[in-house]
Amino acid sequence: NEPAGYATGQLYTRYKNMKVEWRAFVSLGRSGIAGFGLYAKRDIDMNQMVIEYVGEVIRSEICEIREKMYSQKNKGIYMFRIDSDYVIDATMSGNLARYINHSCDPNCYTQIVTIDNDKKIVIFAGRPIKAGEELTYDYQFELEDTEDKIPCLCGAPNCVKWMN
Amino acid sequence: YAAYAPDFKEIGENMEYQEKESEFDVYDE
Amino acid sequence: QVVISTNDRAHQLEVSDDRLTVTGKDGYAVARATHFILYGKWYYEVELLDQPEGSHTRIGWCQQLASLQACLGYNQFSYSWRSKKGTRFHNAIGRTYSKEDYRVGDVLGCLIELPERD
Numbered sequence: 001n002e003p004a005g006y007a008t009g010q011l012y013t014r015y016k017n018m019k020v021e022w023r024a025f026v027s028l029g030r031s032g033i034a035g036f037g038l039y040a041k042r043d044i045d046m047n048q049m050v051i052e053y054v055g056e057v058i059r060s061e062i063c064e065i066r067e068k069m070y071s072q073k074n075k076g077i078y079m080f081r082i083d084s085d086y087v088i089d090a091t092m093s094g095n096l097a098r099y100i101n102h103s104c105d106p107n108c109y110t111q112i113v114t115i116d117n118d119k120k121i122v123i124f125a126g127r128p129i130k131a132g133e134e135l136t137y138d139y140q141f142e143l144e145d146t147e148d149k150i151p152c153l154c155g156a157p158n159c160v161k162w163m164n
Numbered sequence: 165y166a167a168y169a170p171d172f173k174e175i176g177e178n179m180e181y182q183e184k185e186s187e188f189d190v191y192d193e
Numbered sequence: 194q195v196v197i198s199t200n201d202r203a204h205q206l207e208v209s210d211d212r213l214t215v216t217g218k219d220g221y222a223v224a225r226a227t228h229f230i231l232y233g234k235w236y237y238e239v240e241l242l243d244q245p246e247g248s249h250t251r252i253g254w255c256q257q258l259a260s261l262q263a264c265l266g267y268n269q270f271s272y273s274w275r276s277k278k279g280t281r282f283h284n285a286i287g288r289t290y291s292k293e294d295y296r297v298g299d300v301l302g303c304l305i306e307l308p309e310r311d
């Protein structure tokens with residue numbers, strides 16, 4: 001579960017540092033991709049931990065119920081699957097990570113790391129990122145042939161036009 | 165930015181959701 | 194002997210060594226028996242051994258497509274009787290049934306009658 005070349009102990013320390021410093025590295029702004037987006041406030045190194053995707057830890061069955069409820073209320077759905085049993089729901093409570101948009105050519109990647117026996121979703125920089133760049137990661141949505149396909153507006157040269 | 169997402173609560177750590185007894189019920193007696 | 198299945202249950206449920214007792218936590222989950230039935234009349238009994246504050250049980254019958262990670266009676270493949278108010282549930286709809294709670298020490302009898310196979 002760790003980026004190549006980092007010992008577990010280092011991951012723990014890096015995680016704890018990130019939890020203290022992340023606000024200095026990111027800021028919310030209007031996104032060119034969709035609604036709001038998260039931007040780098042300063043240069044970010046490759047493989048640096050940027051932010052944790054925080055929210056309510058819910059079971060898959062509860063996730064199904066909530067998705068229907070949020071859709072009925074036309075609420076934007078902010079969720080991230082942590083494993084086969086649990087999902088992080090950041091729709092009603094979470095942090096700024098919920099605003100990071102999808103891109104087919106992302107500058108960040110996500111990793112599940114285990115800290116103090118808890119699984120955490122952490123977003124890492126996939127390459128050196130300049131201050132002012134919008135942070136993106138691949139949402140890794142399952143490809144679906146349903147009628148509710150979500151168009152992708154990332155604008156990347158390799159964009160595949162659909163997010164799911 | 166809470167103003168952009170009404171009733172949104174910012175939290176620093178993941179929150180274990182405590183399920184209600186009626187979590188799966190559409191209609192109770 | 195019909196006991197609680199080791200595999201056909203939500204993995205977070207604890208099953209005793211003799212596989213006759215199941216203990217749950219953190220939300221409803223289902224454990225099924227080792228044997229299923231196809232026809233005829235079947236009956237089993239369950240004793241409620243413990244009921245920590247605010248916890249409840251929903252006990253009854255279900256088919257294979259009932260969700261193990263939800264309560265019994267959540268979809269159209271399962272039927273349950275709830276300790277709170279004695280409500281029966283099917284397809285997530287609760288109906289008045291025994292009009293009062295069942296609690297620790299009560300023994301529930303669950304009977305199902307399926308048409309005989311011709």
